[in-house]
Amino acid sequence: MEAHLRLEGVAKVFAASGRSAPVPALGPLDLEVRRGEFLSIVGPSGCGKSTLLDIAAGLLAPSAGRVSFEGREVRGATPPGLGVVFQQDASYPWLTVSENIGFGLRRRGLPAQAVADRVEEAIRLMGLSAFARAYPAQLSGGMRQRVCIARTLVTEPRLVLLDEPFAALDAQTRLLMGDELLKLWRRAGATIVLITHSLEEAALLSDRVLLMSARPGRIIETLATGWPSERSSDLLTDPRFAALTQRLWTALAPEARRALGLGSEAA
């Protein structure tokens, strides 16, 4: 399968500020995301997951290494066809739900009717039909996050980077949003890279799971889940799901302890 996103020898060291020493935050690491796959990246807190995403999206320059998307180097700007959903609320508070979702489409100069049609469909898919004219301040945190997801997906990106998009949601909504994300992924055929700290989320949603070490984050293991593309949260009751989650934790636990400064025997 063709590499859709490739990171080669990527590392990030944050420069010294004042008396503090330079902080090695990430890598060096190599990473290859295949076209059309659902890949999750899991790692302990502070391992550089979000830094990795910012570098992959062209929002942050790496200190070393090279990033390429669809064979072209990513440098200084986000390439067309790449969308990002952030962990924190990034909805525009001065725009209604439909205006938020249509922002990128209008910027691309699409005809008004085409924008309206695509926005309406995205609103319906996200279950926000009753709130099309509401402002973000009138929505719950989960609904605002759905607005941000819709705003990204409505532009039909070929690669979607999601940085813990469900972190602010309760457990039930997370499961439902995960199912919705799987449906959208199957429908759009896009490549998805999900950054998460939830082992269950990674095990449930992904084709492959990459595990990262404690800071500076490196890829320590890659696990293929073996799930068919037609999958959903029904897998929660599958014994293979429990086994997979256990395997992920067994591999990640030493790094999580290291990130917290605990000894290796502390478990």
Place this chain on the structure above:
Amino acid sequence: MALAAGRAGIVLALLLALEAAVRWGAVSRNAVAPPSDMVAALLRLAGSGLLWRLAAPTFAAVAAAIALAVVGGLVFGLLLAASPRLRRAIEPLLLSYYAVPIFVFYPLLIVVLGLGPLPLVAIGAAFGVISVALSLLQGLDRLPTPILKSARLEGLGPWATAWHIRLPFAAPFVLHGAKLAVAAAFIGVIGGEFILAPNGLGRAIANAYNDFDNPLLYGLLLFVISVVTAVNLGLHAFERRLREQRGLA
């Protein structure tokens, strides 16, 4: 609604008390005209067309001062936001700007800009520029990083980000500064006319005071206060709506 009715009731009661005090001799008519005479004088002024002739140059100068304060304040604020080092150097000076008795510069402004509307516009805008710039900075300081990252993902450059993201986000804060700019523009322009200007409402008020023309004096005062209050209430209502929309109320 009940609160607004209560406020109107208090104003009405004070006006009635003043009317009674003047008519029953508790307050001299030479000092204060009864409110009914003020209203009658104002209606006569409006009917004769004199009011518009007096108010036109004043309102034109006030409008120009507000526009200058808002546009100048936004540009100044964006420049300071773009240059943290300049902001650190200048911000303490800006915060103490309100302590400067700006009217002392009025004669100097006349020497530089001539005896026309320009020095009035300059003095009317002087306070407002700073209040708009500071309120814009206050708003921009709260702009969440993910929103700025979203702007970069959309490929917006610095000016497009300012126009499509920074200014709309900071609008409720800017509006608060603009309210102060409007009040300062009225004070600056009418105060300037009062001191040294050939025409305008301030000049007419000063003339009426010198001529002991109390009905004209109070009619003009009532007009100025009514206009400023109406403008301020309108801006306040707009600001409240905007803040409620954003969940800032």
